[in-house]
Amino acid sequence: MLSMIYACDLKGAIGKDGDLPWKQSSDLQHFKRITIRKTVVMGRKTWDSLPSGGLPKRRNIVMSRTQRQDVEVMDFEQVLELSQNEEIIIIGGGEIYSLFIDHCKEIHRTIIHTEVEDADTHAPDISQLGYVLIGEKHHPAGPKDQHPMTFQHWIC
Numbered sequence: 058m059l060s061m062i063y064a065c066d067l068k069g070a071i072g073k074d075g076d077l078p079w080k081q082s083s084d085l086q087h088f089k090r091i092t093i094r095k096t097v098v099m100g101r102k103t104w105d106s107l108p109s110g111g112l113p114k115r116r117n118i119v120m121s122r123t124q125r126q127d128v129e130v131m132d133f134e135q136v137l138e139l140s141q142n143e144e145i146i147i148i149g150g151g152e153i154y155s156l157f158i159d160h161c162k163e164i165h166r167t168i169i170h171t172e173v174e175d176a177d178t179h180a181p182d183i184s185q186l187g188y189v190l191i192g193e194k195h196h197p198a199g200p201k202d203q204h205p206m207t208f209q210h211w212i213c
């Protein structure tokens with residue numbers, strides 16, 4: 058089964074200059090809760106934005122058109138095949154969300170209550186894809202968050 062997790066601003070922006078456009082400690086904790094001990098798939102640019110070694114206590118898989126020695130690399134078909142047997146969580150970025158959006162059954166979306174200026178990466182529009190919102194929780198900004206946020210759980 059394929060699922061997806063991302064955080065976006067009020068207009069769907071997810072990235073700027075190769076990085077996250079906010080500091081949201083509470084959302085990082087939420088991300089960790091959802092992904093820990095699972096298999097996560099990301100694009101090479103998102104991999105490059107992480108500390109070396111990737112995300113601990115998760116099987117990290119990177120999508121790239123170039124083979125690498127530092128991490129497990131897969132192509133689109135290999136990820137789809139793997140998802141027949143286990144839960145795979147797509148963790149970004151924009152190119153990889155778009156690639157898999159039509160194959161996902163579940164989305165964990167965090168709305169960050171801000172509008173990022175000059176964002177260069179966006180999440181796909183899910184409004185016409187048949188997703189149903191099954192859970193939503195507002196979270197005020199904590200001491201290590203720049204903005205309030207809303208955690209949403211969608212299924213298709």
Ligand SMILES: NC(=O)c1ccc[n+]([C@@H]2O[C@H](COP(=O)([O-])OP(=O)(O)OC[C@H]3O[C@@H](n4cnc5c(N)ncnc54)[C@H](OP(=O)(O)O)[C@@H]3O)[C@@H](O)[C@H]2O)c1
Nearest residue numbers: 063064072075076077100101102103121122149150151152
């Ligand atoms: N807000 C969030 O939740 C969130 C989450 C993750 C990332 N982000 C942000 O998103 C941005 C990065 O996203 P992005 O769209 O620029 O890049 P990306 O999706 O992370 O990675 C793109 C790369 O993936 C590889 N790729 C794409 N399609 C492929 C395919 N069909 N087969 C094999 N490999 C393929 C290519 O790597 P090669 O060039 O090596 O071939 C491509 O350059 C950053 O700003 C990051 O911080 C935000």
